[in-house]
Amino acid sequence: MACNCELLAQKAADIRVDIIREVFSAASGHPGGSLSAADIVTVLYFHEMNIDPDDPKKADRDKFVLSKGHAAPVMYAALAERGFFPKEELTTLRKLGSRLQGHPSMKMLPGVEMSTGSLGQGISVAVGMALANKLDGNAGRIYTLLGDGECQEGLVWEAAMAAAHYKLDNLCAVLDWNGLQIDGKNEDVMTVAPLDEKFRAFGWNVISIDGHDIAQIAEAFAQARSCKQLPTLILAKTHKGHGVSFMEDQAGWHGKAPSEELAKQAVEELGGEW
Numbered sequence: 001m002a003c004n005c006e007l008l009a010q011k012a013a014d015i016r017v018d019i020i021r022e023v024f025s026a027a028s029g030h031p032g033g034s035l036s037a038a039d040i041v042t043v044l045y046f047h048e049m050n051i052d053p054d055d056p057k058k059a060d061r062d063k064f065v066l067s068k069g070h071a072a073p074v075m076y077a078a079l080a081e082r083g084f085f086p087k088e089e090l091t092t093l094r095k096l097g098s099r100l101q102g103h104p105s106m107k108m109l110p111g112v113e114m115s116t117g118s119l120g121q122g123i124s125v126a127v128g129m130a131l132a133n134k135l136d137g138n139a140g141r142i143y144t145l146l147g148d149g150e151c152q153e154g155l156v157w158e159a160a161m162a163a164a165h166y167k168l169d170n171l172c173a174v175l176d177w178n179g180l181q182i183d184g185k186n187e188d189v190m191t192v193a194p195l196d197e198k199f200r201a202f203g204w205n206v207i208s209i210d211g212h213d214i215a216q217i218a219e220a221f222a223q224a225r226s227c228k229q230l231p232t233l234i235l236a237k238t239h240k241g242h243g244v245s246f247m248e249d250q251a252g253w254h255g256k257a258p259s260e261e262l263a264k265q266a267v268e269e270l271g272g273e274w
Contacts, residue, residue, distance in 0.1 A: 003047060003218035011081065012042040012214070016243050017272035018077035018090055024263040026094035029102065032253040034074035036178040036211070036238040037145060043217040044143055045078040053083035056110040060140050063113040063129055067122025068147035068176065069103040070255070075112070076100050084111040119147070120155030123173055127159045130171035130231075141225070144173045149181030151192045157202070163231040164203025171231040172224040176211065178240040180251040199233045211236025243270050 016038050023029035045051070049062040066075050073093065080087040085099070092098035099108040103117030113129075116122040126144035133140055150156060163171055175195060183189050196206050205227045209216040217236070224232035240254070241247025244266040247258075258266060264274040 003215060005214040008042055008046055008214045011046050012039045013271050015042055015074065015077040015081060016270045017267050019073045020263055020266045022073045022076065022090050022093040023257045025091035027257050028094055029073055029257060030070040030255045032240040032247060033068060033147060033176065033178065034071045035242050035244060035247065036240045037071055037074050037176045039212050039214060040145065040174050040176065040217055040236055041074050041078045043214060043221065045082050047218055048221045049143065056084060060138060062141045062143065065114045065122045065126040065144040066104055066116050067144050068150055069116030069122065072102065072104050075104060079111045085109065119150040120153030124155050124159040126171060127163045127168065130168040131166055133170055134168065142171050146173055146175045148175060148177045148179065148186055148192055151195060152190045160199060160202040160204065167229045168231045169228050172221065172234065174234045174236055176238050177235055178238045180240045182254045184251050196235050203230065205230040205232045206235060207232065208235045211238035212242055245269060
């Protein structure tokens with residue numbers, strides 16, 4: 001399937017603008033890791049996945065699990081842009097009574113396949129979903145997005161072993177490798193590299209890409225679909241806070257909201273209008 005990279009790049013920019021608006025409106029949230037994943041999530045929702053906002057529970061749909069659940073703003077922005085709920089609702093993020101909780105809730109919002117937030121559990125559930133589809137003869141594929149700091153969790157590696165053992169070639173995990181987590185650099189907190197070698201040793205097909213290159217992301221998903229007998233990990237090198245000058249590669253923007261002045265600057269840098 002041909003990739004309209006220019007259109008997808010514009011979608012990603014729109015989604016980044018919505019991330020800033022969401023987090024500013026909530027006065028809390030996680031902009032850094034949401035911005036780093038925007039290109040990946042855009043390609044998933046607007047190019048790769050078989051989904052239908054008019055029939056969000058259709059049996060043969062592809063499913064996406066946001067294992068790094070704190071990056072909910074990027075998934076909410078993509079779901080709204082894709083038509084799963086009104087975009088006006090984005091500014092209710094984290095507000096009392098809102099369907100847009102700080103971490104995704106499968107009970108509250110169409111298109112959310114799994115409630116996530118406890119790191120490592122998302123990929124574990126994705127493995128279960130992929131295995132269930134194999135047992136049921138369901139052609140739907142399972143996608144999950146991990147953070148690199150998340151790979152310090154033992155659950156991730158238990159899931160990785162199981163996925164390879166059961167030859168889950170209907171499972172594609174994407175690792176948002178921005179090098180930073182809430183307390184600083186991965187290498188200072190707990191080294192996770194070399195992630196490519198580790199996942200290969202666990203029996204995965206590994207594809208390394210620039211996580212901000214739309215064409216590379218789309219091609220990696222195509223390669224994952226063609227791989228048989230192995231689960232695929234797409235190791236996507238990204239920049240935390242990508243697209244916003246004062247947030248980029250700054251661990252301090254992992255989990256805080258910008259002021260109105262900075263939010264306006266961020267939206268303008270991303271090509272949006274305040």
